[in-house]
Amino acid sequence: MDDQQTALDFPxxxxxxxxxxxxxFVYNQLFDPSHNxxxxxxxxxxxxxxxxxxxxxxxxxxxxxRYDLAGKKVVEIGCGKGEFLAEMVRAGVASGxxxxxxxxPERIDDDVANRLTWVKGFFPEDFPxxxxxxxxxxxxxxxxxxxxxxMRTVRESIGERTDxxxxxxxxxxxxxxxxxxxxxxxYEHCTYxxxxxxxxxxxxxxxxxxxxxxxxxDQYLIIEARPATPGAEDAAEGDDENxxxxxxxxxxxxxxxxxxxxxxxxxxxxxxxxxxxxxxGSGSKGxxxxxxxxxxxxxxxxxxxxxxxxxxKYMAGSGHRIIAPKELTEFQPDLVIAMNSAYLEEIGSDLDxxxxxxxxxxx
Numbered sequence: 001m002d003d004q005q006t007a008l009d010f011p012x013x014x015x016x017x018x019x020x021x022x023x024x025f026v027y028n029q030l031f032d033p034s035h036n037x038x039x040x041x042x043x044x045x046x047x048x049x050x051x052x053x054x055x056x057x058x059x060x061x062x063x064x065x066r067y068d069l070a071g072k073k074v075v076e077i078g079c080g081k082g083e084f085l086a087e088m089v090r091a092g093v094a095s096g097x098x099x100x101x102x103x104x105p106e107r108i109d110d111d112v113a114n115r116l117t118w119v120k121g122f123f124p125e126d127f128p129x130x131x132x133x134x135x136x137x138x139x140x141x142x143x144x145x146x147x148x149x150x151m152r153t154v155r156e157s158i159g160e161r162t163d164x165x166x167x168x169x170x171x172x173x174x175x176x177x178x179x180x181x182x183x184x185x186x187y188e189h190c191t192y193x194x195x196x197x198x199x200x201x202x203x204x205x206x207x208x209x210x211x212x213x214x215x216x217x218d219q220y221l222i223i224e225a226r227p228a229t230p231g232a233e234d235a236a237e238g239d240d241e242n243x244x245x246x247x248x249x250x251x252x253x254x255x256x257x258x259x260x261x262x263x264x265x266x267x268x269x270x271x272x273x274x275x276x277x278x279x280x281g282s283g284s285k286g287x288x289x290x291x292x293x294x295x296x297x298x299x300x301x302x303x304x305x306x307x308x309x310x311x312x313k314y315m316a317g318s319g320h321r322i323i324a325p326k327e328l329t330e331f332q333p334d335l336v337i338a339m340n341s342a343y344l345e346e347i348g349s350d351l352d353x354x355x356x357x358x359x360x361x362x363x
Contacts, residue, residue, distance in 0.1 A: 007314035024197035078140025155206035177248035180255025281339030
């Protein structure tokens with residue numbers, strides 16, 4: 001948000017997570033999609049992180065090579081700021097179409113811009129038909145409800161083509177439940193998948209699975225599929241992890257409370273000793289973290305972010321100011337809390353470069 005009061009007044013929603021013992025699906029049963037307002041102001045990108053850029057570069061190269069996409073056409077639903085689609089072009093695809101209400105074409109580098117087309121809107125409302133060799137959807141499915149209906153729409157939009165590869169990436173709820181990772185639970189995330197429930201969704205909505213795996217420190221689920229041949233029998237579900245997911249779901253409330261209590265105590269201790277604390281990462285995890293802390297969020301001085309488009313703005317809900325890393329030399333924090341453990345080494349290097357030696361801890 002551009003000003004603190006607007007950030008403090010930002011709308012809030014209720015979370016009531018439910019677990020389906022039949023299919024392993026976890027979802028917010030109070031979710032109301034009318035509360036969401038994705039636009040060009042939605043700043044979701046992780047693309048300013050060298051670690052993340054290397055990850056998407058490797059993933060793009062893997063998919064182009066594995067599915068023979070060099071010289072072909074791809075569509076990305078929920079392309080965000082377009083960094084991944086740009087990497088697909090660099091990896092060899094001939095052209096790409098990105099669909100997202102928050103896209104900023106002016107940020108795309110000149111070396112790939114002329115091979116990319118942007119639809120500033122939603123699928124399927126603004127882009128109903130998919131004629132492409134690959135459909136990519138990364139970190140979008142968890143924002144969709146009702147999700148099975150939407151996946152059937154993806155299948156219908158592909159039509160009779162059965163050679164189109166379908167490549168999805170999204171968070172793994174197994175880790176969230178096991179770790180009590182409350183910072184990964186927030187309103188925009190209305191659907192949560194394990195490997196088993198994700199496979200079940202794809203099979204039941206007209207796809208056959210080619211491969212599934214986890215990536216990015218096992219935080220993300222990746223599924224690779226193709227449209228199922230009409231009339232083909234459903235593939236066997238295979239062993240499912242519903243019992244383990246159910247047990248983790250049962251433990252989540254206690255783990256959630258314990259983690260919040262631990263961080264409140266940690267922040268209170270730093271403040272009692274005359275020190276200051278900041279979080280590193282002002283995106284969804286940071287918003288969820290501060291919201292869960294309640295009044296103790298005031299013990300966090302600011303939010304650090306490497307995304308220059310966020311600097312000087314304010315976090316929705318808590319109203320914390322977002323600062324550039326270099327501004328930490330003024331704050332001299334005693335505690336830096338990384339909102340994602342995957343970035344600890346990267347953040348540590350940035351702090352070293354600034355000559356700072358705070359305690360660096362990850363949620």
